[in-house]
Structures are given as structure tokens and as C-alpha cells.
Amino acid sequence: MNIYLRTDSSLSIGSGHVIRCLNLAKVLRKSGAQCVFISKNHRGSIIDKIIQEGFSTKIITIDNTPDAYIRDEKFWLNGSQSDDALQFISLIEEQDQHPDIIIVDHYSLDKEWEEIVKKRFSSARLVVIDDLCNRPHFCDLLIDQTYQRRPEEYASLNENNGLVLAGTKFALLNPLFAGLRNQSIACKEKVDYPKTLMLTMGGVDAHNITGKVLEYLAQAAFKNIDKITVILGSAFPHRYEIYALAAKSNYNVEVLTNVTNMAELMLEHDFAIGALGGTTWERCTMALPAVNIAIADNQLTIAKNLSNTGAIVLYADNFNKDEFVNAVQHLFERYHEQRILVTDICDGLGLFRDIQEIIPVPAKDGINVTLRLATQEDINFVYQLQCEPHTRKFARNPDIPSFGNHVVWMTRKLNDDKSQFYIIEHGSSCGVLRLDPIRHASAKYEISIFLTASVQGKGVASAAIKRTLILHNGDTILATVLPENYASHQLFERLGFIKISPDEYISEKK
Known part of the structure; x- marks a missing residue:
């Protein structure tokens, strides 16, 4: 997956746009993406930091960079939007790697720049990072980490009807x-x-x-x-x-x-x-x-x-x-x-949420399937799932646990820093996916997954596992499947897991 990021830093702009794009790029790189930065050499830029972080960086060269602080962000680009867009496109075409995702974080750029770029790379997902909510955008996804920002504030500015992620819940933090x-x-x-x-x-x-x-x-x-x-x-x-x-x-x-x-x-x-x-x-x-x-x-x-x-x-x-x-x-x-x-203002998990919308993994109905970390508030929901007949049918222990035992078990799991306990969301909470650390010659985690009966057969399980492989790229995962669970055998084979025994599969290393 090829991702290009357009952002700048300077004496007027500061370094924050580049820093949050670096935070995002490092997580995307860990998920298996190839990220390339495209930036102007403004006075006071921190392009060297991008290079030090190991990212390929292409420069839009400008000859005259102002020494004085410029207060109005509309003039931070030091050039026209159309020229910038054409130079951006030219630098991408030189790479001979068509973009899957384009990310732009710049107060001087708006709909004018975005439409030019989107017209040239129509199949690429265009992601805009903004804080100001003061100009029109033409994008597929917009992220605004401003405290108390609401998506509806972009209603008149969101000209491509892109998804808006608003508030500190989506802050782009390391x-x-x-x-x-x-x-x-x-x-x-x-x-x-x-x-x-x-x-x-x-x-x-x-x-x-x-x-x-x-x-x-x-x-x-x-x-x-x-x-x-x-x-x-x-x-x-x-x-x-x-x-x-x-x-x-x-x-x-x-x-x-x-x-x-x-x-x-x-x-x-x-x-x-x-x-x-x-x-x-x-x-x-x-x-x-x-x-x-x-x-x-x-x-x-x-x-x-x-x-x-x-x-x-x-x-x-x-x-x-x-x-x-x-x-x-x-x-x-x-x-x-x-x-x-x-x-209470920010929990620091914004990037985990952002990348799941930047890289959609849809079910059969086109709805994006995401994972969120489980909390104590999910104890009742998870217990209801544990009690559903189809959950017990293929569980190692077919007996329904008592609610008291369930509370003890789930609290212990939530407090285990080495385990990953996720709630699967497909419009709403619909299942559980866990990664538990194991001692195994070939795998780091063992996966467990179960869904509500209402989403069975909709491709939610497949999407949730694909999502897990993106978020945990590089971690080998073991799936243990009972012999009679034919659907799960087919699922893991279809997703490229390698069968290592009659009831065990491991994910391919990437």
C-alpha cells in the first residue's frame, strides 16, 4: 500500500503538522504501508526530522522563503494551490507508484488543491487533517482533533460528503x-x-x-x-x-x-x-x-x-x-x-481509531469493520455473547459460565497488559476478538473470535481478522479450530493462514 503525505513546517507554520503526520506515518508503516512525505523547504522547516525517522522525502523547492513570521495561515504555502498540486502530482508520478492513500495536513490548502489531486488520482483515498473548520474540502475522510469539535460543523464545507472524525478521541498522538x-x-x-x-x-x-x-x-x-x-x-x-x-x-x-x-x-x-x-x-x-x-x-x-x-x-x-x-x-x-x-479530555488512542478509517476493511454490505479496546462497561455485552448457543457450540468449554465467574475472568483479561481484548464493531458492537499471548514455536498470539447471531454470514468475522492482521502486522497469530467447525476452517484457509496441524493455523509472516 502506497501512501503519500503532503505537509509543511516553517517559522510561521511551526512543526506540529509534520509531527502529527510522522506519528500517523509510523503507525501506518508498522501496518505494512510504504509512506512518502512531500514537503516544501520553508525557512525553519524540520524536513531533516522526517528523513531521520526513515521516511522517503521529496522536496517542493522554493527559492524565496520569508524571514518574518506570517500570521495569516492562508499565506503559509508561499505559492499558489494549483501550482503546489501540480508539483505534488509530478513528484508522485516520478515514483512510478500509484497512490492508494493521499494525506494532506496544511492550513493553506483546501478544495482547490484537493480537487486537482483527486481528479488525477481518482482511485486514491484522500484524507484531510484540519483544525480550523473554515474552508471547503473535497475529500473522502477528514480528521479534526480539536477539543469539542463536532462532525456537523463541517456540513457546509464537506463538498465530497466525506466521513468526518472530530474531537480529541481522534488526536494523532504517538x-x-x-x-x-x-x-x-x-x-x-x-x-x-x-x-x-x-x-x-x-x-x-x-x-x-x-x-x-x-x-x-x-x-x-x-x-x-x-x-x-x-x-x-x-x-x-x-x-x-x-x-x-x-x-x-x-x-x-x-x-x-x-x-x-x-x-x-x-x-x-x-x-x-x-x-x-x-x-x-x-x-x-x-x-x-x-x-x-x-x-x-x-x-x-x-x-x-x-x-x-x-x-x-x-x-x-x-x-x-x-x-x-x-x-x-x-x-x-x-x-x-x-x-x-x-x-478526561484525551485518552491517547486516536491513531488506533484513525487508521481503521483511513484503511477501511468492509464486510459484505460495505460497512467498515473496526476494533476497539474492551472496557469494564462491556462486561454485560460480552456475557450475553458468551451465553448465545452458537458461541458455546464451538467453545473449548461448552458450559455457560456463571456471571460472577465471567466478571472475574474478564476483569483479569482487561488488566493483562500482554493480552489484546477487542470489541468488534460493524455499525454497532457485534462481537469479540481476543489475542492472548502463548508459548508457541511459531506464533506470538492465539486468536479467539465470536459474534452475535445477527451478523453471522455477513463477512464480519473475515473483516475483523483482516483488520487484526493490519493492526498486528509482523505478529504471527495462531488459530485453533475444533474439527467439526467447518466454517472456521474455511475462513482461516481463505484468509491465507497456513495449516500446521489438523486443528491449527498460523498467519503468514510479512
């Missing part, structure tokens, strides 16, 4: 954050009074809000702060000013540049002061309370929605020392209230 979420929640619950501060104002911070915050912190002289860790992006233009401020600070200040372990750093710190970019949702996933600062016009919707919810928000254009000190003191005094508030 899976490492979700992996450390529970540990970070447990750490923050034990904080008596916050002592360690993370300061991160985005990848560029062209107006040096970082320096302003460090000066205000020095003037306030908070006695409870033991350490401040300042995170700078590789394109940050004021780094020497920050080094000077750190050297003379009355706090213990460490300055880090271009970090690769942000999730671990958030785990280690009690609170943050940060810009309202993609890192906002990383902080929420890690239960890290923050003083949030809107540093660009495109962050104003997020700022308003967070502020209305009760989160602490300042605006870079006009906050003064007193407002800043009051905001920090407010966080100290209501630390656990703020911790609980941000924890």
Missing part, C-alpha cells in the same frame, strides 16, 4: 503516550503539591513566549518549584536567550532541545506550562495539569473550549505578570481538580 498513561495517572494522584515543571511552547515559538515565561517565573520566585525543564524545538530561533535566562535563574533549570522522549518527561513532571498545539493532547493523555497558552490564531478555538471547561488558559498576545502568577497559583491550589479535568 502511541507511547497511551502506553504510559496509566502509570502517569498513578504518579500524579500521589502528588501533594507540584514541584517539577515542564515548559514547552511548541517546536518554533517564534515570539519567544518561553523567555517571557522564564522571566515571570524568576520574578514570582515560587518556593515549591524544585526543577524546571525547558523543551525547545530544533527550529527555535531564540535558544541563546533561553540558555542565558536558565544560567542566571534562581531555579534549577534544564534546557533540552529536540527531545525524543516527551512521554517519559511528562511522566516525570508534576505540571506544565505549554502552548495549545498538539502537545496539549499529549499532556491530557498523561494527566499533566497545565497553564495553557494560546500562541497563534489557529489555537483560539481550542483555547475557548478548554477555558469554558475549566482548564487554565492564557493568551500570548496580552498576558502580563500578574495574570501569569495568578494562573500558576490557581493550578497549585486546584491541582487535583485540574488533573482530573485534563485526564
